[in-house]
Amino acid sequence: MSSAIWVSRRALLRVGGTIAIGTAWPFGSTLKAAPDTIEKRFTAGPGRVALAGADYPETAVWCYNGKVPGPEIRLRQGQRVRVVVENRLSEDTTIHWHGLRVPNAMDGAPYVTQPPIQPGRSFTYEFTVPDAGTYWYHPHAHSAEQVGRGLMGAFIVEEREPLPVDRDVVWVLGDFRLKQDASIAGGFDNPMEMSMAGRIGNTVTINGSVPDRFKVRSGERIRLRLISAAPARIYGLEFRGHRPLVVSFDGQPLEPHAPEGGRVVLGPAMRVDLVVDMNGKPGSTAPVIDSFYEGLAYKLVDIAYTNETPVRTSALSAPAQLPRNTMPEPDLANADRHDVTLTGGMMSGMGMGGGMGGMMGGGSMWAINGVAVMHDDMRHMKPILTLMRGKSYILAIDNRTAWYHPIHLHGHSFRVITRNGKPTRYREWRDTVLMPPRERAEIAFVADNPGDWMFHCHILDHQEGGMMSVIRIA
DSSP, rough: OOHHHHHHHHHHOOOOOOOOOOOOOTTTOOOTTTOEEEEEEEEEEEEETTOOOSSSEEEEEETTTBSSSOEEEEEEEOOEEEEEEEEOSSSOOOEEETTOOOGGSOOOOOOTTTTTTTTTTTEEEEEESSSSSSEEEEEOOHHHHHHHTOOOOOEEEEEEEEEEEEOOEEEEEEEEOOOSSSSSSOOOTTTHHHHHTHHHHHHHHETTOOOOOOEEEOOOEEEEEEOOOOOSEEEEEETTOOOEEEEEETTEEEEEEEOOOEEEEEEOOOOEEEEEESSSSSTTEEEEEEEETTTTOOOEEEEEESSOOSSSSEEEEEEOOOOOOEEEEOOOOGGGEEEEEEEESOOOSSSOOOTTTOOOOGGGOEEEEEBOOOOGGGOOOSSSSEEEEOOOOEEEEEOSSSSOOEETTTTTEEEEEEEETOOOSSHHHHEEEEEEEEEEEEEEEEOOOOEEEEEEEEHHHHHTTEEEEEEOOO
Protein backbone atom coordinates (compact mmCIF):
# COMPACT_ATOMS: atom_id res chain seq x y z
CA MET A 1 0.00 0.00 0.00
CA SER A 2 1.21 3.45 -0.87
CA SER A 3 2.36 5.52 2.10
CA ALA A 4 0.48 8.43 0.52
CA ILE A 5 -2.75 6.61 1.18
CA TRP A 6 -1.99 6.37 4.84
CA VAL A 7 -0.87 10.01 5.03
CA SER A 8 -4.22 10.96 3.53
CA ARG A 9 -5.95 8.71 6.07
CA ARG A 10 -4.22 10.48 8.96
CA ALA A 11 -5.22 13.84 7.53
CA LEU A 12 -8.84 12.80 7.40
CA LEU A 13 -8.67 11.60 11.00
CA ARG A 14 -7.95 15.17 12.06
CA VAL A 15 -11.53 16.12 11.26
CA GLY A 16 -12.93 17.70 14.40
CA GLY A 17 -16.24 17.43 16.18
CA THR A 18 -18.24 14.70 17.81
CA ILE A 19 -20.50 12.63 15.58
CA ALA A 20 -23.05 9.94 16.21
CA ILE A 21 -21.36 6.60 15.60
CA GLY A 22 -23.72 4.23 17.29
CA THR A 23 -27.39 3.46 16.92
CA ALA A 24 -28.47 2.99 20.52
CA TRP A 25 -31.34 0.64 21.31
CA PRO A 26 -31.96 0.67 25.09
CA PHE A 27 -32.54 -2.72 26.63
CA GLY A 28 -36.24 -3.53 26.56
CA SER A 29 -37.01 -1.28 23.57
CA THR A 30 -40.37 -1.90 21.92
CA LEU A 31 -40.56 -3.70 18.58
CA LYS A 32 -43.47 -5.16 16.66
CA ALA A 33 -44.37 -8.48 18.23
CA ALA A 34 -43.78 -11.75 16.37
CA PRO A 35 -45.12 -13.16 14.15
CA ASP A 36 -45.90 -9.83 12.46
CA THR A 37 -44.04 -9.13 9.23
CA ILE A 38 -41.68 -6.17 9.21
CA GLU A 39 -41.93 -4.36 5.85
CA LYS A 40 -39.19 -2.23 4.29
CA ARG A 41 -38.65 -0.50 0.95
CA PHE A 42 -35.08 0.01 -0.24
CA THR A 43 -33.93 2.06 -3.20
CA ALA A 44 -30.41 1.33 -4.39
CA GLY A 45 -29.08 4.39 -6.19
CA PRO A 46 -26.68 7.33 -6.20
CA GLY A 47 -26.50 9.74 -3.29
CA ARG A 48 -24.24 12.18 -1.47
CA VAL A 49 -23.07 11.79 2.13
CA ALA A 50 -20.48 13.41 4.38
CA LEU A 51 -18.11 10.44 4.63
CA ALA A 52 -15.05 12.55 5.48
CA GLY A 53 -16.72 14.99 7.85
CA ALA A 54 -17.93 18.57 7.85
CA ASP A 55 -14.59 20.04 6.72
CA TYR A 56 -14.72 18.17 3.41
CA PRO A 57 -17.18 18.14 0.52
CA GLU A 58 -19.87 15.50 0.49
CA THR A 59 -18.94 12.30 -1.31
CA ALA A 60 -20.90 10.93 -4.25
CA VAL A 61 -21.78 7.36 -3.27
CA TRP A 62 -24.06 4.46 -4.14
CA CYS A 63 -26.37 3.74 -1.27
CA TYR A 64 -29.70 2.47 0.03
CA ASN A 65 -32.35 5.13 0.67
CA GLY A 66 -29.75 7.90 0.46
CA LYS A 67 -27.74 6.64 3.44
CA VAL A 68 -24.38 4.98 4.13
CA PRO A 69 -24.82 2.55 5.72
CA GLY A 70 -28.36 1.85 4.56
CA PRO A 71 -31.32 1.66 6.95
CA GLU A 72 -30.79 -0.67 9.87
CA ILE A 73 -33.16 -3.62 9.93
CA ARG A 74 -33.91 -4.70 13.48
CA LEU A 75 -36.41 -7.34 14.53
CA ARG A 76 -36.91 -10.19 16.97
CA GLN A 77 -35.87 -13.78 16.49
CA GLY A 78 -38.62 -15.67 14.68
CA GLN A 79 -40.13 -12.61 13.00
CA ARG A 80 -40.63 -12.30 9.26
CA VAL A 81 -39.30 -9.52 7.06
CA ARG A 82 -40.31 -8.34 3.60
CA VAL A 83 -37.95 -5.99 1.74
CA VAL A 84 -38.87 -4.53 -1.65
CA VAL A 85 -35.69 -3.44 -3.43
CA GLU A 86 -35.84 -0.98 -6.34
CA ASN A 87 -32.73 -0.61 -8.47
CA ARG A 88 -31.94 2.96 -9.56
CA LEU A 89 -28.32 2.21 -10.33
CA SER A 90 -27.04 2.12 -13.89
CA GLU A 91 -26.14 -1.56 -13.53
CA ASP A 92 -27.72 -4.70 -12.16
CA THR A 93 -27.63 -5.51 -8.45
CA THR A 94 -28.97 -7.84 -5.73
CA ILE A 95 -29.02 -7.94 -1.94
CA HIS A 96 -27.39 -10.78 -0.03
CA TRP A 97 -28.40 -11.18 3.63
CA HIS A 98 -25.01 -12.10 4.97
CA GLY A 99 -25.01 -14.81 7.64
CA LEU A 100 -28.79 -15.27 7.69
CA ARG A 101 -29.95 -18.81 6.98
CA VAL A 102 -32.60 -17.85 4.47
CA PRO A 103 -34.36 -20.00 1.85
CA ASN A 104 -32.17 -20.42 -1.23
CA ALA A 105 -34.38 -18.24 -3.48
CA MET A 106 -33.92 -15.29 -1.08
CA ASP A 107 -30.11 -15.44 -0.86
CA GLY A 108 -29.36 -12.76 -3.45
CA ALA A 109 -26.66 -14.56 -5.44
CA PRO A 110 -27.07 -13.44 -9.07
CA TYR A 111 -27.59 -16.25 -11.59
CA VAL A 112 -27.29 -18.79 -8.75
CA THR A 113 -30.42 -18.07 -6.69
CA GLN A 114 -32.08 -15.27 -8.69
CA PRO A 115 -31.74 -13.18 -11.85
CA PRO A 116 -30.01 -9.90 -10.96
CA ILE A 117 -32.25 -6.87 -10.50
CA GLN A 118 -31.90 -4.83 -13.66
CA PRO A 119 -31.88 -1.00 -13.64
CA GLY A 120 -35.39 0.33 -13.17
CA ARG A 121 -36.71 -3.00 -11.88
CA SER A 122 -37.49 -4.27 -8.37
CA PHE A 123 -37.37 -7.53 -6.43
CA THR A 124 -39.05 -8.58 -3.19
CA TYR A 125 -37.16 -10.54 -0.56
CA GLU A 126 -39.25 -12.21 2.14
CA PHE A 127 -38.17 -14.67 4.82
CA THR A 128 -38.38 -15.56 8.51
CA VAL A 129 -35.25 -15.15 10.63
CA PRO A 130 -34.58 -18.31 12.65
CA ASP A 131 -31.54 -17.10 14.56
CA ALA A 132 -30.73 -14.10 16.73
CA GLY A 133 -27.49 -12.22 16.14
CA THR A 134 -25.61 -9.53 14.27
CA TYR A 135 -25.78 -9.77 10.47
CA TRP A 136 -25.58 -7.37 7.53
CA TYR A 137 -26.68 -6.92 3.93
CA HIS A 138 -24.84 -5.96 0.75
CA PRO A 139 -24.94 -6.49 -3.03
CA HIS A 140 -23.64 -9.70 -4.55
CA ALA A 141 -23.43 -8.27 -8.07
CA HIS A 142 -20.29 -6.30 -9.00
CA SER A 143 -19.58 -6.56 -5.28
CA ALA A 144 -16.15 -4.95 -5.05
CA GLU A 145 -17.31 -1.68 -6.58
CA GLN A 146 -20.87 -1.62 -5.24
CA VAL A 147 -19.76 -2.22 -1.63
CA GLY A 148 -16.73 0.00 -2.19
CA ARG A 149 -19.06 2.85 -3.16
CA GLY A 150 -21.29 2.50 -0.09
CA LEU A 151 -23.94 -0.21 -0.53
CA MET A 152 -24.12 -1.91 2.88
CA GLY A 153 -26.30 -2.04 5.98
CA ALA A 154 -26.83 -3.71 9.36
CA PHE A 155 -29.36 -6.48 9.99
CA ILE A 156 -29.91 -7.07 13.72
CA VAL A 157 -31.99 -9.91 15.13
CA GLU A 158 -32.63 -9.50 18.85
CA GLU A 159 -32.87 -12.49 21.14
CA ARG A 160 -36.26 -13.27 22.62
CA GLU A 161 -34.59 -12.43 25.95
CA PRO A 162 -31.87 -9.88 25.08
CA LEU A 163 -28.67 -9.55 27.06
CA PRO A 164 -29.23 -6.99 29.86
CA VAL A 165 -27.10 -3.96 28.98
CA ASP A 166 -27.51 -0.20 29.24
CA ARG A 167 -27.09 0.33 25.49
CA ASP A 168 -27.02 -1.84 22.39
CA VAL A 169 -24.79 -0.09 19.84
CA VAL A 170 -23.93 -0.99 16.23
CA TRP A 171 -20.71 0.02 14.48
CA VAL A 172 -20.72 -0.66 10.74
CA LEU A 173 -17.04 -0.38 9.84
CA GLY A 174 -16.56 0.93 6.30
CA ASP A 175 -13.40 1.45 4.28
CA PHE A 176 -13.21 3.86 1.34
CA ARG A 177 -10.49 5.14 -0.96
CA LEU A 178 -11.01 8.89 -1.18
CA LYS A 179 -9.19 11.57 -3.12
CA GLN A 180 -8.24 14.89 -1.56
CA ASP A 181 -11.62 16.38 -2.52
CA ALA A 182 -13.32 13.48 -0.67
CA SER A 183 -14.56 11.88 -3.90
CA ILE A 184 -14.22 8.13 -4.30
CA ALA A 185 -11.17 7.19 -6.33
CA GLY A 186 -11.68 5.04 -9.41
CA GLY A 187 -9.57 2.07 -10.33
CA PHE A 188 -11.80 -0.73 -9.10
CA ASP A 189 -10.83 -4.24 -10.27
CA ASN A 190 -7.16 -3.27 -10.43
CA PRO A 191 -5.26 -6.46 -11.41
CA MET A 192 -2.31 -5.72 -9.10
CA GLU A 193 -4.52 -5.21 -6.06
CA MET A 194 -6.74 -8.12 -7.04
CA SER A 195 -3.73 -10.45 -6.94
CA MET A 196 -2.58 -9.18 -3.53
CA ALA A 197 -4.53 -7.93 -0.49
CA GLY A 198 -7.37 -6.34 -2.47
CA ARG A 199 -8.42 -2.70 -2.60
CA ILE A 200 -7.71 -1.26 0.85
CA GLY A 201 -8.92 2.28 1.39
CA ASN A 202 -7.45 5.31 3.10
CA THR A 203 -10.57 6.36 5.02
CA VAL A 204 -12.18 4.21 7.69
CA THR A 205 -15.69 5.13 8.74
CA ILE A 206 -18.02 4.12 11.55
CA ASN A 207 -21.65 4.22 10.47
CA GLY A 208 -20.82 6.29 7.42
CA SER A 209 -18.59 9.02 8.87
CA VAL A 210 -14.96 9.46 9.86
CA PRO A 211 -15.23 9.14 13.65
CA ASP A 212 -13.77 11.40 16.30
CA ARG A 213 -15.43 10.60 19.60
CA PHE A 214 -17.73 7.88 20.86
CA LYS A 215 -19.55 9.37 23.83
CA VAL A 216 -20.10 7.12 26.83
CA ARG A 217 -21.06 7.50 30.47
CA SER A 218 -18.91 6.15 33.24
CA GLY A 219 -20.23 2.90 34.69
CA GLU A 220 -22.47 1.89 31.80
CA ARG A 221 -22.38 -1.53 30.14
CA ILE A 222 -22.58 -1.51 26.34
CA ARG A 223 -23.21 -4.30 23.90
CA LEU A 224 -21.10 -3.25 20.94
CA ARG A 225 -21.93 -4.98 17.66
CA LEU A 226 -19.01 -4.68 15.23
CA ILE A 227 -19.73 -5.33 11.55
CA SER A 228 -16.91 -5.30 9.02
CA ALA A 229 -18.39 -4.03 5.75
CA ALA A 230 -14.94 -3.39 4.27
CA PRO A 231 -14.28 -4.84 0.81
CA ALA A 232 -10.74 -5.92 1.77
CA ARG A 233 -9.38 -4.32 4.96
CA ILE A 234 -8.79 -6.51 8.01
CA TYR A 235 -9.23 -4.80 11.38
CA GLY A 236 -7.38 -5.53 14.61
CA LEU A 237 -8.98 -3.33 17.27
CA GLU A 238 -7.46 -2.61 20.66
CA PHE A 239 -9.73 -0.96 23.23
CA ARG A 240 -7.07 0.77 25.30
CA GLY A 241 -7.92 1.00 29.01
CA HIS A 242 -10.88 -1.37 28.66
CA ARG A 243 -11.48 -5.11 28.88
CA PRO A 244 -14.05 -6.07 26.26
CA LEU A 245 -15.53 -9.56 26.35
CA VAL A 246 -16.46 -11.40 23.16
CA VAL A 247 -19.99 -12.84 23.45
CA SER A 248 -20.72 -13.66 19.80
CA PHE A 249 -18.92 -14.36 16.52
CA ASP A 250 -20.85 -13.85 13.27
CA GLY A 251 -24.11 -13.69 15.22
CA GLN A 252 -23.54 -16.98 17.05
CA PRO A 253 -23.13 -17.06 20.86
CA LEU A 254 -20.16 -18.56 22.65
CA GLU A 255 -18.60 -18.50 26.10
CA PRO A 256 -17.79 -14.86 27.01
CA HIS A 257 -14.04 -14.37 26.88
CA ALA A 258 -11.35 -11.76 26.36
CA PRO A 259 -10.19 -11.43 22.74
CA GLU A 260 -7.01 -13.32 21.94
CA GLY A 261 -4.00 -11.12 22.56
CA GLY A 262 -6.29 -8.27 23.61
CA ARG A 263 -7.13 -7.48 19.99
CA VAL A 264 -10.49 -7.92 18.21
CA VAL A 265 -9.76 -9.17 14.67
CA LEU A 266 -12.38 -8.85 11.93
CA GLY A 267 -11.83 -9.83 8.35
CA PRO A 268 -14.23 -8.55 5.67
CA ALA A 269 -17.86 -9.57 6.36
CA MET A 270 -17.12 -10.83 9.88
CA ARG A 271 -18.95 -9.66 12.99
CA VAL A 272 -18.06 -9.63 16.67
CA ASP A 273 -20.38 -8.75 19.55
CA LEU A 274 -18.60 -7.33 22.60
CA VAL A 275 -19.74 -6.47 26.09
CA VAL A 276 -17.72 -3.46 27.23
CA ASP A 277 -17.94 -2.03 30.73
CA MET A 278 -17.12 1.67 30.61
CA ASN A 279 -14.83 1.88 33.61
CA GLY A 280 -13.12 5.20 32.87
CA LYS A 281 -13.52 8.32 34.94
CA PRO A 282 -15.93 11.10 33.93
CA GLY A 283 -14.24 13.50 31.51
CA SER A 284 -11.52 11.03 30.49
CA THR A 285 -10.77 9.58 27.03
CA ALA A 286 -9.30 6.32 25.79
CA PRO A 287 -8.41 5.42 22.20
CA VAL A 288 -9.50 2.50 20.05
CA ILE A 289 -6.50 1.58 17.92
CA ASP A 290 -6.49 -0.47 14.72
CA SER A 291 -3.12 -2.21 14.72
CA PHE A 292 -3.67 -5.13 12.35
CA TYR A 293 -1.18 -4.08 9.66
CA GLU A 294 2.34 -3.98 11.03
CA GLY A 295 3.76 -0.47 11.16
CA LEU A 296 0.47 1.10 10.02
CA ALA A 297 -1.47 1.46 13.28
CA TYR A 298 -3.85 4.39 13.59
CA LYS A 299 -6.45 5.66 16.03
CA LEU A 300 -9.93 4.70 14.92
CA VAL A 301 -11.83 6.69 17.54
CA ASP A 302 -11.66 8.01 21.11
CA ILE A 303 -13.97 6.64 23.78
CA ALA A 304 -14.96 9.93 25.40
CA TYR A 305 -16.51 9.96 28.86
CA THR A 306 -19.04 12.66 29.65
CA ASN A 307 -18.90 14.57 32.92
CA GLU A 308 -22.18 13.05 34.06
CA THR A 309 -22.49 11.15 37.32
CA PRO A 310 -21.54 7.49 36.77
CA VAL A 311 -24.37 5.11 35.99
CA ARG A 312 -22.98 2.82 38.68
CA THR A 313 -19.82 2.72 40.78
CA SER A 314 -19.56 -0.99 41.57
CA ALA A 315 -18.35 -3.55 39.06
CA LEU A 316 -20.91 -5.74 37.31
CA SER A 317 -20.65 -9.51 37.23
CA ALA A 318 -19.54 -11.14 33.99
CA PRO A 319 -22.28 -11.35 31.35
CA ALA A 320 -24.11 -14.63 30.92
CA GLN A 321 -23.66 -16.63 27.74
CA LEU A 322 -26.30 -15.85 25.15
CA PRO A 323 -28.75 -18.65 24.32
CA ARG A 324 -27.61 -20.77 21.40
CA ASN A 325 -29.29 -20.55 18.04
CA THR A 326 -31.06 -23.21 16.02
CA MET A 327 -28.25 -24.79 13.97
CA PRO A 328 -28.19 -28.59 14.15
CA GLU A 329 -25.04 -29.99 15.75
CA PRO A 330 -22.77 -31.78 13.25
CA ASP A 331 -22.09 -35.45 13.94
CA LEU A 332 -18.30 -35.40 13.73
CA ALA A 333 -17.89 -39.13 14.19
CA ASN A 334 -19.95 -39.86 11.08
CA ALA A 335 -19.22 -36.75 9.02
CA ASP A 336 -17.96 -37.01 5.46
CA ARG A 337 -14.76 -35.08 4.84
CA HIS A 338 -13.80 -33.00 1.81
CA ASP A 339 -10.60 -31.09 1.10
CA VAL A 340 -10.84 -27.47 -0.04
CA THR A 341 -7.65 -25.92 -1.40
CA LEU A 342 -7.12 -22.19 -1.97
CA THR A 343 -4.50 -21.27 -4.56
CA GLY A 344 -3.28 -18.37 -6.67
CA GLY A 345 -2.34 -14.75 -6.14
CA MET A 346 0.91 -12.92 -6.41
CA MET A 347 3.93 -14.77 -5.00
CA SER A 348 1.99 -18.02 -5.15
CA GLY A 349 4.87 -19.97 -6.66
CA MET A 350 2.28 -22.59 -7.45
CA GLY A 351 2.41 -22.72 -11.22
CA MET A 352 -0.90 -20.84 -11.43
CA GLY A 353 0.31 -18.79 -14.36
CA GLY A 354 3.16 -17.27 -12.33
CA GLY A 355 4.53 -13.81 -12.83
CA MET A 356 2.96 -10.52 -11.82
CA GLY A 357 -0.47 -11.21 -10.42
CA GLY A 358 -0.33 -14.97 -10.85
CA MET A 359 -2.70 -14.81 -13.84
CA MET A 360 -4.45 -18.04 -14.77
CA GLY A 361 -6.46 -18.82 -17.84
CA GLY A 362 -9.21 -16.32 -18.64
CA GLY A 363 -7.62 -13.59 -16.53
CA SER A 364 -8.45 -15.24 -13.19
CA MET A 365 -5.99 -14.97 -10.33
CA TRP A 366 -7.41 -17.22 -7.61
CA ALA A 367 -8.99 -20.66 -7.44
CA ILE A 368 -10.81 -23.04 -5.11
CA ASN A 369 -9.97 -26.70 -5.75
CA GLY A 370 -8.41 -25.62 -9.02
CA VAL A 371 -11.61 -23.95 -10.24
CA ALA A 372 -11.58 -20.20 -10.91
CA VAL A 373 -14.87 -18.39 -11.54
CA MET A 374 -14.91 -14.78 -12.66
CA HIS A 375 -17.97 -12.59 -12.15
CA ASP A 376 -19.08 -12.92 -15.77
CA ASP A 377 -19.08 -16.71 -15.44
CA MET A 378 -21.45 -16.90 -12.47
CA ARG A 379 -24.34 -18.12 -14.60
CA HIS A 380 -22.22 -21.06 -15.73
CA MET A 381 -20.82 -22.18 -12.38
CA LYS A 382 -20.80 -25.89 -11.63
CA PRO A 383 -20.66 -27.10 -8.02
CA ILE A 384 -17.25 -27.99 -6.62
CA LEU A 385 -19.06 -30.26 -4.12
CA THR A 386 -22.48 -31.91 -4.02
CA LEU A 387 -23.59 -32.72 -0.47
CA MET A 388 -26.47 -34.83 0.79
CA ARG A 389 -29.18 -32.90 2.61
CA GLY A 390 -29.26 -33.62 6.34
CA LYS A 391 -25.78 -35.17 6.50
CA SER A 392 -22.80 -33.84 8.49
CA TYR A 393 -19.66 -32.68 6.70
CA ILE A 394 -16.16 -31.52 7.52
CA LEU A 395 -14.42 -29.21 5.05
CA ALA A 396 -10.64 -29.15 5.48
CA ILE A 397 -9.57 -25.77 4.10
CA ASP A 398 -5.92 -25.38 3.11
CA ASN A 399 -4.77 -21.86 2.26
CA ARG A 400 -1.74 -22.38 0.03
CA THR A 401 -1.46 -18.69 -0.82
CA ALA A 402 0.58 -15.84 0.65
CA TRP A 403 -2.53 -13.83 1.52
CA TYR A 404 -5.43 -13.76 3.98
CA HIS A 405 -8.81 -15.08 2.85
CA PRO A 406 -12.08 -14.72 4.81
CA ILE A 407 -14.00 -17.72 3.44
CA HIS A 408 -17.81 -17.45 3.53
CA LEU A 409 -20.43 -20.17 3.04
CA HIS A 410 -23.93 -18.93 2.19
CA GLY A 411 -27.04 -20.35 3.82
CA HIS A 412 -25.26 -22.05 6.74
CA SER A 413 -23.22 -21.52 9.85
CA PHE A 414 -20.40 -23.92 10.70
CA ARG A 415 -18.23 -24.82 13.66
CA VAL A 416 -14.49 -24.10 13.36
CA ILE A 417 -13.17 -27.29 14.95
CA THR A 418 -9.41 -27.20 14.24
CA ARG A 419 -6.69 -24.81 13.14
CA ASN A 420 -3.42 -26.22 11.85
CA GLY A 421 -4.36 -29.62 13.21
CA LYS A 422 -5.11 -28.43 16.76
CA PRO A 423 -8.64 -28.34 18.23
CA THR A 424 -10.01 -24.84 18.68
CA ARG A 425 -10.72 -23.75 22.23
CA TYR A 426 -14.29 -22.57 21.71
CA ARG A 427 -15.34 -24.57 18.62
CA GLU A 428 -17.05 -21.34 17.61
CA TRP A 429 -19.86 -21.10 15.11
CA ARG A 430 -19.04 -18.88 12.15
CA ASP A 431 -20.27 -18.15 8.65
CA THR A 432 -16.96 -16.57 7.60
CA VAL A 433 -13.62 -18.04 8.65
CA LEU A 434 -10.44 -15.95 8.32
CA MET A 435 -7.66 -18.05 6.78
CA PRO A 436 -4.14 -16.68 7.36
CA PRO A 437 -1.47 -17.37 4.73
CA ARG A 438 -0.25 -20.98 4.51
CA GLU A 439 -2.59 -22.12 7.28
CA ARG A 440 -5.31 -24.78 7.53
CA ALA A 441 -8.65 -25.05 9.30
CA GLU A 442 -11.44 -27.58 9.55
CA ILE A 443 -15.07 -26.49 9.61
CA ALA A 444 -18.07 -28.73 10.35
CA PHE A 445 -21.78 -28.32 9.64
CA VAL A 446 -25.00 -30.12 8.79
CA ALA A 447 -26.03 -29.58 5.17
CA ASP A 448 -29.64 -28.88 6.07
CA ASN A 449 -30.47 -25.96 3.75
CA PRO A 450 -31.08 -27.25 0.20
CA GLY A 451 -29.94 -25.45 -2.94
CA ASP A 452 -26.85 -24.12 -4.66
CA TRP A 453 -24.88 -21.95 -2.24
CA MET A 454 -22.02 -19.54 -2.90
CA PHE A 455 -18.70 -20.44 -1.25
CA HIS A 456 -16.08 -17.75 -1.72
CA CYS A 457 -13.47 -15.38 -0.36
CA HIS A 458 -15.00 -12.19 1.04
CA ILE A 459 -12.08 -10.01 0.05
CA LEU A 460 -14.24 -8.89 -2.82
CA ASP A 461 -11.38 -8.42 -5.28
CA HIS A 462 -10.38 -12.03 -4.62
CA GLN A 463 -13.95 -13.17 -5.18
CA GLU A 464 -14.16 -11.34 -8.49
CA GLY A 465 -10.67 -12.56 -9.38
CA GLY A 466 -11.72 -16.19 -9.29
CA MET A 467 -11.97 -17.34 -5.64
CA MET A 468 -15.67 -18.05 -5.94
CA SER A 469 -17.54 -21.34 -6.22
CA VAL A 470 -20.78 -23.14 -5.49
CA ILE A 471 -21.61 -25.98 -3.09
CA ARG A 472 -24.79 -27.88 -3.92
CA ILE A 473 -26.99 -29.43 -1.24
CA ALA A 474 -29.48 -31.89 -2.70
